[in-house]
Each structure stands twice: as structure tokens, then as C-alpha cells.
Amino acid sequence: MLGPVVAGLLGTLLPAFGHLPVAGLTGPTLTAFYDLFEWGGLPRAMMLSISTGLLATSISLLIVMLVTAGWSGTWAFRTLERLLSPLLSVPHAAAAFGLAFLIAPSGWLARLASPVVTGWVRPPDLLIVQDTWGLTMTAGLIMKEIPFLLLLTLAALGQAESQRSVTVAQALGYGRVTGWLKTVFPRIYAQIRPPVYVVLAYSMSVVDVAIILGPNTPPSLSVQIVKWMSDPDLAMRLVAAAGALLQLGLVLGALLFWRMGEVLAAALGQRWIARGSRGGWDTVIARVSLMAGGGSALLVLLGLAVLAIWSFAGFWGFPDAFPDAFTLYNWARFGPGTLDALGETALIAGVVTSAALILTIGCLEAEYRYDLSLTRRTVWLLYLPLLIPQTAFLPGLQTLMLALGADVGRLPVILAHLVFVLPYVFLSLADPFRAWDKRMSTIATALLASPDGVLWRVRLPMLLRPILTALAVGLAVSVGQYLPTLLIGGGRVATLTTEAVSLASGGDRRAIAVYGLMQTGAALVPFALALLLPTLVWRNRKGLQHG
Amino acid sequence: MDKGLSLRQVVIAKGGKTLLSLSHDIRPGEVLTVMGPSGIGKSTLLAFITGTLAPVFSATGEAWLDGRDITHAPPHQRRVGILFQDDLLFPHLSVGANLAFGMQPGGTAGERKARIANALAEVGLSGFADRDPATLSGGQKARVSLMRMLLSEPSALLLDEPFSRLDASRRTQVRDLVFDRARARHLPVLMVTHDADDAQTAGGVILTLGQ
Numbered sequence: 001m002l003g004p005v006v007a008g009l010l011g012t013l014l015p016a017f018g019h020l021p022v023a024g025l026t027g028p029t030l031t032a033f034y035d036l037f038e039w040g041g042l043p044r045a046m047m048l049s050i051s052t053g054l055l056a057t058s059i060s061l062l063i064v065m066l067v068t069a070g071w072s073g074t075w076a077f078r079t080l081e082r083l084l085s086p087l088l089s090v091p092h093a094a095a096a097f098g099l100a101f102l103i104a105p106s107g108w109l110a111r112l113a114s115p116v117v118t119g120w121v122r123p124p125d126l127l128i129v130q131d132t133w134g135l136t137m138t139a140g141l142i143m144k145e146i147p148f149l150l151l152l153t154l155a156a157l158g159q160a161e162s163q164r165s166v167t168v169a170q171a172l173g174y175g176r177v178t179g180w181l182k183t184v185f186p187r188i189y190a191q192i193r194p195p196v197y198v199v200l201a202y203s204m205s206v207v208d209v210a211i212i213l214g215p216n217t218p219p220s221l222s223v224q225i226v227k228w229m230s231d232p233d234l235a236m237r238l239v240a241a242a243g244a245l246l247q248l249g250l251v252l253g254a255l256l257f258w259r260m261g262e263v264l265a266a267a268l269g270q271r272w273i274a275r276g277s278r279g280g281w282d283t284v285i286a287r288v289s290l291m292a293g294g295g296s297a298l299l300v301l302l303g304l305a306v307l308a309i310w311s312f313a314g315f316w317g318f319p320d321a322f323p324d325a326f327t328l329y330n331w332a333r334f335g336p337g338t339l340d341a342l343g344e345t346a347l348i349a350g351v352v353t354s355a356a357l358i359l360t361i362g363c364l365e366a367e368y369r370y371d372l373s374l375t376r377r378t379v380w381l382l383y384l385p386l387l388i389p390q391t392a393f394l395p396g397l398q399t400l401m402l403a404l405g406a407d408v409g410r411l412p413v414i415l416a417h418l419v420f421v422l423p424y425v426f427l428s429l430a431d432p433f434r435a436w437d438k439r440m441s442t443i444a445t446a447l448l449a450s451p452d453g454v455l456w457r458v459r460l461p462m463l464l465r466p467i468l469t470a471l472a473v474g475l476a477v478s479v480g481q482y483l484p485t486l487l488i489g490g491g492r493v494a495t496l497t498t499e500a501v502s503l504a505s506g507g508d509r510r511a512i513a514v515y516g517l518m519q520t521g522a523a524l525v526p527f528a529l530a531l532l533l534p535t536l537v538w539r540n541r542k543g544l545q546h547g
Numbered sequence: 548m549d550k551g552l553s554l555r556q557v558v559i560a561k562g563g564k565t566l567l568s569l570s571h572d573i574r575p576g577e578v579l580t581v582m583g584p585s586g587i588g589k590s591t592l593l594a595f596i597t598g599t600l601a602p603v604f605s606a607t608g609e610a611w612l613d614g615r616d617i618t619h620a621p622p623h624q625r626r627v628g629i630l631f632q633d634d635l636l637f638p639h640l641s642v643g644a645n646l647a648f649g650m651q652p653g654g655t656a657g658e659r660k661a662r663i664a665n666a667l668a669e670v671g672l673s674g675f676a677d678r679d680p681a682t683l684s685g686g687q688k689a690r691v692s693l694m695r696m697l698l699s700e701p702s703a704l705l706l707d708e709p710f711s712r713l714d715a716s717r718r719t720q721v722r723d724l725v726f727d728r729a730r731a732r733h734l735p736v737l738m739v740t741h742d743a744d745d746a747q748t749a750g751g752v753i754l755t756l757g758q
Contacts (some may be wrong), residue, residue: 453623
């Protein structure tokens, strides 16, 4: 999976230094970088990339850690856990649209509060969505990263015997949050470090959320790179490539900065632990963090609700809390268009995820049969495609394909999706696959089953639930992909995500709502099936009900 | 020796340190009990015989079964049956399907069904074929697990602390049943355990490791 990444980076490197034979340009020159630095929006765009990345990562990590510290094992935490799969599967773009429809000056929250509370009879002239500082964009990212980090934290918790450590700490007089932070957090963080880095790299270079919620003048660096890429003037690709290199440098710098922050936090933490303070604000901290975590979950759900309302809305004037009438007209008008996009989306997601699942099971089974073990370093290798910003290597990959005369279209898009889907499918299936009781295999072998027989007749059926979950994860990741579809598809592959994001500038809320909901459905339905099917198939098998 | 399980100069080591060395013939119907505290490598001896020894261990010597050298045979062609302390019934299959998994292929569907019914009757579980294994008691699971292994017609039976999870009342019952069935089929039996009572009841040679 590193092939496309390396090729893409190479395809970025050459044009950045003025080498683009397709456009009749040969390097090396530094013109592209001069052009890049001459762009007036550059300082602001760079700042945006850094601030959104660091803020979104640290705030979502903070909330997830504090909620887990204060509430794991309680009913409130279990409620959040249940909401996790649906929240995770909501595509970034749909969640972003939902947030925009909620908090915009003419959004649902303003409508609900007007005119009684606010006194507004027309939308106030405030720049909330697409604000200059990218705060709304940061909020949108936090909302989506919290469920992701929470899921990985839960997986890490299972291996860490956290409950016993907290019990011991509490018996020693430590508050719940303080005890957890001092005993469990270091173990948990060591496990979730790679995904935290992924969140940082992703938040710094995200495109679809930035188009919907981020500022326009200037846009964030990654959005500007995509704009340059789609410029009819091929020479602009050189500037785009230079920008992509800059974006890569920013991400690497931020990762380094984060790593130094970790070292500092570890040193401070050691001293904090050595001081032996029992923690006095635990209850307050726990309550605030739960409100933040629950609030962000609520924002996603309310966002989906407001998308649903808009999709059925007739005339809806400000400041009415609800539309005058509910109608099927919007669905009748935009529905057929979404079905075409749905077909394309489902085809790509289906092929990609099946391929990823076969590769994953093949790898894991080979690892089991030949006793290979993945070291920590190989795990990082898996995360690498997720750590390199998409804007750094996808433009290069597209340019390279152009240079080689390879056709853009569906097949390259499928391959590009695979780069991003495979790690998620692998990470999702690896733990349950390895946790399977190997004596089951010894027994089946003693019963004369061949290695393939053991795999097909015992292991895979027993692992039906995690396999379907991995499948749903893969489908959701593929459905949500924006940039690979846009760039590698050369604008000719129209999925629900590319269609929905392209509607962002038009501002037709009804069309956006219909596309956003279809996009959410495409990701959510597989998750529902992954929960439902094993329960149905194994309804008479108690031993597999809660696998 | 033609019939039976024969271990010839078996030495199992980990990182250059010898865990155990053993040479012994187990005749059909006889039981060899290997005793010793946990962590001494008793189970690695069984893994050596079933062909599932983890690569961190190294082994020399040979295992012969019914006049056949099985030291390097693929695990699923060795015809060595094994029972663990957990029943390890396949949770996705019914009791009957678990037994069918073990049974040698061949025969009509009706014949196979009848053999499953007979096997269940043999251990006092008539009518259990369609049950979900998760709904059985510990003693019942142990009996199904035994019959599943026996239906695969192994040439030897290995027991890995097989009775330690059962409560005292069931323990005697299941233990007698296992030795009884194994003797009836003239199987050489190799048991590893740390339970002196189990070793005494087995009634064969007892080797104690780690002394």
C-alpha cells in the first residue's frame, strides 16, 4: 500500500521543482515556490492548517480522555458507547453540513430561539459558518474525531485492566479522574498514539470539511491546493505541487511539535504523580467533560435531524422553528440524481472493501499459520498512508497518471480508495482475529480438518460479527472519501460525497439535505446490518451472541 | 512396537534450556501420566505430538503412532486426538453438528445421524443433537467434547489437564467415562496433569517432571 503513496509523493516532488513534461515544462526551477510565496493568502492559510489541526486534535483527545476517566463503567458511558457506531459512520461531509444548518445565523438553533429569546426577525449578520479563524471548521472536526478516538480508547481499555488500577487508586484515596489519569492514561496513550497522529495529520489537511465549514478568503492551504489542481492552466499544477510539499512539511512539523509536547507532558506527569496529590476537582472535571462529549454527540444527531427536516421542507421562512409544510417534492426532485450517485458509491465501496477484507484475512491467516508477528514498526507502516496528508500525494498521483497517459476513472479511484480503506479494515479486524482461541484450531485439526477447513468451517464463522463490523467500517470509509474520488477520478466519477460537497457553494439547502442524508444512509445501513445479521444468524447460539 | 504411541528420545528446549526429555512407549489401552507443576512445559509435549509446537520451542526426537513416524506429518493427518480442560465445542454449531465435524466422512445422511444419536446415547445425552452447546452444563459439554473426539477415530488420545475445570461430583463421573471409553477403543492415552488424584485413577505409569 506504500506504492501509491511513494509514487504520489514523487509525482508531487517533480512538478514542485518545475518538471512537468506534459505541460512542456522541464526543471529544475524554483518558480513554483516563488509563485506560491507570492500568493497573499499563504500566511493565513498556513496558520489555519496548523491551528485547526492542533486545536481539533488536542480538544477531542482531552474530551475523550476525561470522559473515559470520569465515566467508564457507568450508564452514561454505556449510552455514549452505544451511540458510537452510528456517530462514527456519519460521513464527515454530512456531519459538517448538519453543523452548518444548525449554527449558521439562519440555522435551526437561531430559528428555535427567535424571535422570542433573541428578538431577531431576520438572520443576524454574523460570520459563524466559514469564519475567518476556522473555529467552526475546528468544531466540526472535533465532533467527528471524538467518536473515532473513543472507539480506539475502548479497544485499548480492554487490554489494560483499567478497572483494577482505578479501584486500587481509589482505595488509596485518589479521585476517579485523577486516579485514572495517573495510572491508566499512560498505558492507553501508548496504544492510541498512532491514531492520534492520524487525527492530527487529517485535521490539518482535510478538504471536504474545509470547503463546507472553513473560511473562503483565503481558504485553508489544502483547499487552495485542490483549487490550483483544477485550474485549466496546467502550469498552476506546479504551484499546487509546491503547496502540497509545503502542506507535507507543515504536517511533519506539527507531528514533531506534538511529539515534543508528549515528552514535556510525560515529564510534567511524572512530577504530578510523584507529588501524590489526590485531585480535588474531579467531580467538576468529570461533569464538564461529559457535557462536552455528550454535547458533541448531540450536535451530530441534531445536525442529521435538521438535514432530515430540510429534505422534507416546503417553504421555511426565518424565524419559524419548523417549515410551513412538509413535502416529498425535494426527494422527488433530487432523489433520482442521488440514486445514480448511490450506485457509483456502492459499486466502488463494495469492490474496495471486499478487496481490503480478502487482503486482511489473508495477511492475518498467514501471520497465524507461519507464526509471523507484526512488530510495532509494522503497525506504523500500516498507519503511514493515513499520516501523509492526502493533499500531499494525491495531486502527485494524478499528475503522474496524466504523465503516464493512464486513464482517470473508476478503476484508479478504486485503487486509491484501497490505500485508505485497507488500514481501517485491517485495524478493525486484527484484534478479534488474533484474540481467537487457538486451541479451537488444535481441536479442529485433531478432528482431521485441514488448515483451510479450520479457517472456513470454524474460524470465519466464529468471527462473523467482527468480520461484518470490519466490512461496515471499510464501506463507511470508502463512502466518505472525497479527495481521492475527485482527483483520481478526474472529476468524472460522481459519488454521493463528491456530489454533496460540490453542492456546498450553491447553498441549496434542500438539495444538500437530500444528498447528505443519502450519504449518511450509505454509510449507516451497513453498520446496522453488521449489528443485526450476526444476531439473526446466530440467534440460537448463545455462545456467539455477544462475541 | 507396532501398535500404540511411542516417544523416542524426545527433548524439548526453549532458548537452549532443556525443558523436558522423555522416552516411553504407551501400548493400546494404557495410560501414561506426566505430572509436574505448571510452567514446566508439560503442555509443550502434547503440542509436539499434535504438531502445534510454537516456534520459540525446539524439539528433537521422534513420535511414532501405530508403527508410523508422525514427527513431521501435517497436524491434521496425524490421527492424534486431544482434550483440553475447556470443552472447546464450536459455538456456531449445534451439538450434533459438532459431532458431525469430528466424524469421518462417508455414509448416508441417515447413517451419520444415527451414529451421532448412538454416540450421544453412549454418554447419556440422547436427544441433545439439536441443542446449542452454550446451553449445556459443564459435565454435559465435557461428554460431548469426548464423543466428538472419539468419533474422529483417533489412534491415540492426549489429555491436557482435562478434568480441572469440573466440580468434584462431575469430575469422577467424567474421568471414569473418559478412561473407560478410551480403554474400550484400545487407545494409547497420554495425560498431563498436576492433580495427584487424576494420576492415581488413570492407573498407568506416572512420570513426574521437574525433580
